[in-house]
Amino acid sequence: MSAPALRRGPRRLRELSVRVGWGVIAWVVGIAFFLPVLWMVITAFKPESAAETWPPKFIFTPTLSEFHLVFSGMGPFLTHSVVATVGSTILVLLLAIPAAYALSVYPVKHWRDGLFFFISTKMLPIVAAIGPLYVIALHLHLLDSIWLLIVLYTAMNLPLAIWMIRSFMLEVPSELLEAARLDGAGRIREIGGVILPIISPGLVSTALICVIFAWNELFLALNLTVTNAATMPMFLISSVPQEGLYIAHLSAAATVASVPVIIVGWIAQRSLVRGLSMGAIK
Amino acid sequence: MAVVEGVAAPAPKVRLRPRGVSRREQWQRRLPLLPALIYIIVVTQIPFVVTLWYSFQNYFFDIPGGAHFTGLSNYTTVFTNAAFRASLVRSVVMTASSVIVAMILGMAFALLLDRKFLGRGVVRTLIITPFLVMPAAAALVWAGPMLDPNFGLLNYLLTPFGVHHVAWLSTHALGSVIVVMIWQWTPFMTLIVLAGLQGQPADTLEAAKVDGAGALATFRELTLPHLRPYIELGILLGSIYLVNAFDAVRLMTNGGPGTATTNLPFYLYQQVNYAFDVGGAAAAGVVTVILTIIVATFALRMFARVFQFDEAAG
Amino acid sequence: MANVKYISASRVYAKDTPPAVDALDLDINDGEFMVLVGPSGSGKTTALRMLAGLEPLDGGRVEIGGRDVTFVPPKDRDIAMVFQNYALYPQKTVAENMGFALKMQRVPRADRDRRVREAARLLDLDDQLLDRKPKQLSGGQRQRVAMGRAIVREPQVFLMDEPLSNLDAKLRVQTRSQIAELQRRLGVTTVYVTHDQVEAMTMGNRVAVLTGGHLQQCATPRELYDNPVNQFVAGFIGSPAMNLQAVPLAEGGARLAGGMLPLPAAVRTAALKARLSELVIGIRPEHLHLTNGSPDADGPQQPRATDGSWELSGEVMLVEELGADALLHVRLADGGDPVVARAEGRKPPAPGQRVTFRVSPDDVFAFHPETGARLAG
Known part of the structure; x- marks a missing residue:
């Protein structure tokens, strides 16, 4: 009678230790993965002289001087990045919501082809067309213009956004849409009054992913802008001087450039997971 | 008594076919799709058409006089150009290795994060952060504070293992670039696989437990098949983005040393920005696009399988 | 108020x-x-949705x-529908849900509020519930809101698609009578699936x-039970289901359980006309009357006819x-699948x-073995 009762104690202990063991492994992995980001932030608070030492310094008097320097030159870049990111994300949503509706709720005849056409444009390497793109922009007087970036970032994010929003729309129970039809709601009303309120968490994750990709984009900005539309990644590159000590300055600039997206991403983690799994596959 | 089934159904009284959707209704359905469709065609397809045109032109930015027709000479150059072929191979190697390793790590991390332990939310936050870091920032931070031969953190951490001031970006350039790409995309894979793991119905796992399956058998027999579409989706999206990888190459090694890390995107970038060879770059771009289409055809099939389209036409 | 007519209405999903x-x-x-009733895939829901306008007609x-x-x-048919999962708009309050169709018809706000309140009172929905969101309601309350949304429209026809299937057993029985009672009070034509x-x-x-x-039979509940037109209706209506068995025809009756079951002359004539060598007979569980006095213990008991009825x-x-x-599951003398009988009283056999x-010949149904049609009795 007492044997099982006696055995229960050690077993629970073993289960607990296994659990703690996995926890420790997870923490080690997590910290190791985070280390480069942590090191970036630490270096950003160093004075330039303490940044390039051997062995690396872990204890030093933190200073904000590099941040001051970064902030002083960042203004226009930040503005361009915000305008390009916000502008393209809004445009993406405006275009993607009706398109996703047409591909899901009352689908057009060849909705599969439509869907695959959109995603296939993502597979065409934009780099292949960079020369002609430059020439086209030149002729349209759009070179070094924030409008050009908005237009291109919208095209860059539109396919993924359509796929994501479509998958969220498919989750709206069809009964609900039928009820709306019986109640006399037209198409606009159906989208605005019934569908959008339900999929708004999905829209947030879609917007978030568009923001991440637009904010971080370098290739197009580097090739097609100089000063009037140069974005934060360009600012980052410009913070690497040809000579002299620059590691602390670079780290401060990298921290400042990355922090907005990191913070937003941290806050909206769950939303990010939803968006990335495209809500659909079951 | 047996309930006798099989009441013969009478043949349909009229031969019918579905009436289908009226023409007007079809246009009403199409209408909301058109803005996005037209937009994407104009913005993404026109540049490729122009690319095709330039690929038959001799056009250098730095030579006045504009473009003129040269026939297939640009293509001849591309196909005889060893640098193009080498960068193509390098692109494949970089994309494949980083996607595969990132997926393996991502699965391992997802399995870790699927367990209950103290501070799970914090660890998840730590792990996803690299995906959120601006790629340009990641490249520069890795190239400088992390991998620098004289003061880099990595060399310091590896000192106990007998590593002394290795100039990673000179001696292991390709590997270093790939490591950074893996570091950035592992969180992405982790999140996708984690979404799959957490979408696994608890009752089937409990059923497996009752059926006497161990942890390993449960994973192999149930979890892995369940995760398959998520894994495929991760590989697909990861490949789409990583094949265009430019930031890490440009900012860590600038394609070097020599051409050791020059992948296709960087090669094309060089052709336009340093050689000013719009025509040559366009021809190389066309070849790239054709190769991509071949690969993408398979990828699209995979997409179709992943999403299965069970939802059918709503 | 209005009548509803289906005229050779057809729906084909695919060629x-x-x-x-x-x-x-x-x-x-x-x-x-x-009430439209049938097993899953019988077309009852499709028929309802055709009436609602949610499903186009391919003929008729x-x-x-x-x-x-x-x-x-749909919106111009002057109908209201109660959906199986209620289809309440999750972001709207109960009152907004109920008033949405009126809002679409541009009914003035005051009028709308009055009608929503009236419907709520009719359904015993508290006023304070009106400001809640569907998520905050119990299953039964949600069901009543869905009903209320239909009532508010004051339509010519109510359509209900399995509106009780998401309720637990007890609530389902309660709501069942409430809906029937409400319908009689409002007098609105109702189609219920x-x-x-x-x-x-x-x-x-x-x-x-x-x-x-296919429509098998449309009749009052009593008529369906007493006079099913075919084997399907006979087997579908009634719980537990009618006992059905294919039996060989013989001179003067049908062979069952080693004995001879006498059949009415009309059935015999019909069977003869159709040149049948066997037919399907059906007996409802409550028509198998237990005879008191335990049977003889020696050997298999032969069924025999006494004073018109048959044992x-x-x-x-x-x-x-x-x-x-x-309910008794009984294996008959000649083996085969057991029949089900309803035994009244508090001391059933062990x-x-x-x-x-004892079975009265009037309680025996006979069906054509292939078409399932009732052989006139």
Whole structure:
């Protein structure tokens, strides 16, 4: 009678230790993965002289001087990045919501082809067309213009956004849409009054992913802008001087450039997971 | 008594076919799709058409006089150009290795994060952060504070293992670039696989437990098949983005040393920005696009399988 | 108020597949409570959705109040529908949910509020519930809101698609009578879809039984039970189901359980006419009357006819106690599958015991073995 009762104690202990063991492994992995980001932030608070030492310094008097320097030159870049990111994300949503509706709720005849056409444009390497793109922009007087970036970032994010929003729309129970039809709601009303309120968490994750990709984009900005539309990644590159000590300055600039997206991403983690799994596959 | 089934159904009284959707209704359905469709065609397809045109032109930015027709000479150059072929191979190697390793790590991390332990939310936050870091920032931070031969953190951490001031970006350039790409995309894979793991119905796992399956058998027999579409989706999206990888190459090694890390995107970038060879770059771009289409055809099939389209036409 | 007419209404989902609803002809009277019942895939829901305008017709037409509505969009058909999962708008309050259709019709706000409140009172929905979101309601409350949304519209026809299937058993029985009572009070023509024949029998003025996209029979519950037109209706209506068995025909009757079951002359004539060598007979569980006095213990008891009725015996395999009565699963003398009999009284026989049943020939149904049609009796 007492044997099982006696055995229960050690077993629970073993289960607990296994659990703690996995926890420790997870923490080690997590910290190791985070280390480069942590090191970036630490270096950003160093004075330039303490940044390039051997062995690396872990204890030093933190200073904000590099941040001051970064902030002083960042203004226009930040503005361009915000305008390009916000502008393209809004445009993406405006275009993607009706398109996703047409591909899901009352689908057009060849909705599969439509869907695959959109995603296939993502597979065409934009780099292949960079020369002609430059020439086209030149002729349209759009070179070094924030409008050009908005237009291109919208095209860059539109396919993924359509796929994501479509998958969220498919989750709206069809009964609900039928009820709306019986109640006399037209198409606009159906989208605005019934569908959008339900999929708004999905829209947030879609917007978030568009923001991440637009904010971080370098290739197009580097090739097609100089000063009037140069974005934060360009600012980052410009913070690497040809000579002299620059590691602390670079780290401060990298921290400042990355922090907005990191913070937003941290806050909206769950939303990010939803968006990335495209809500659909079951 | 047996309930006798099989009441013969009478043949349909009229031969019918579905009436289908009226023409007007079809246009009403199409209408909301058109803005996005037209937009994407104009913005993404026109540049490729122009690319095709330039690929038959001799056009250098730095030579006045504009473009003129040269026939297939640009293509001849591309196909005889060893640098193009080498960068193509390098692109494949970089994309494949980083996607595969990132997926393996991502699965391992997802399995870790699927367990209950103290501070799970914090660890998840730590792990996803690299995906959120601006790629340009990641490249520069890795190239400088992390991998620098004289003061880099990595060399310091590896000192106990007998590593002394290795100039990673000179001696292991390709590997270093790939490591950074893996570091950035592992969180992405982790999140996708984690979404799959957490979408696994608890009752089937409990059923497996009752059926006497161990942890390993449960994973192999149930979890892995369940995760398959998520894994495929991760590989697909990861490949789409990583094949265009430019930031890490440009900012860590600038394609070097020599051409050791020059992948296709960087090669094309060089052709336009340093050689000013719009025509040559366009021809190389066309070849790239054709190769991509071949690969993408398979990828699209995979997409179709992943999403299965069970939802059918709503 | 209006009547509803299906006139050879058909729906085909895909080419070269059998129609989901095949040339349905059905007249529903003004103010009638009509129940469409059938197993899953019978076409009952499709038929309802055709009336709602959610499903197009591929043939025939549908009329409401004498008006052909085949091509009229749902919102202009003057109908209201209660959905299986209620289809409440999650972001709108209860009041907004109930008033949404009126808002779409541009009914003034004050008028709207009054009608919503009236409907809420009719359904015993508290005023404070009106400001809640559907998520904050219990299953039963949500069901009533869905009803309320239909009532508020004051439509010509109510359509209900299995509105009780998401409620627990007890609430379902309660709500069942409430809906039937409400419908009588409002007097609005109602078409109600269910797969539950008990619901169909208890609620409907008339019940239409469908299977495989075909209407089998449309009649009052009593008529369906007493006079099923075919084997499907006979087996579908009634719980526990009618005992059905294929039996060989013989001179003067049918062979069953080693004996001869006398058949009415009309049935024999019909069977002869159709040149049948066997037919399907059906006996309802409650028509197997236990005869008192235990049968002889020696050898298999031969069924025999005495004073017009007929007896058959077997061994009790299983007893299902229902409280007021019990269901006996009995293996007949010649083996085969057990029959189910309803035994009244508080002391049913025990398993293993031999029992004898008396059956009146009037209670025996006979069906064509291939078409399933009732052989006139």
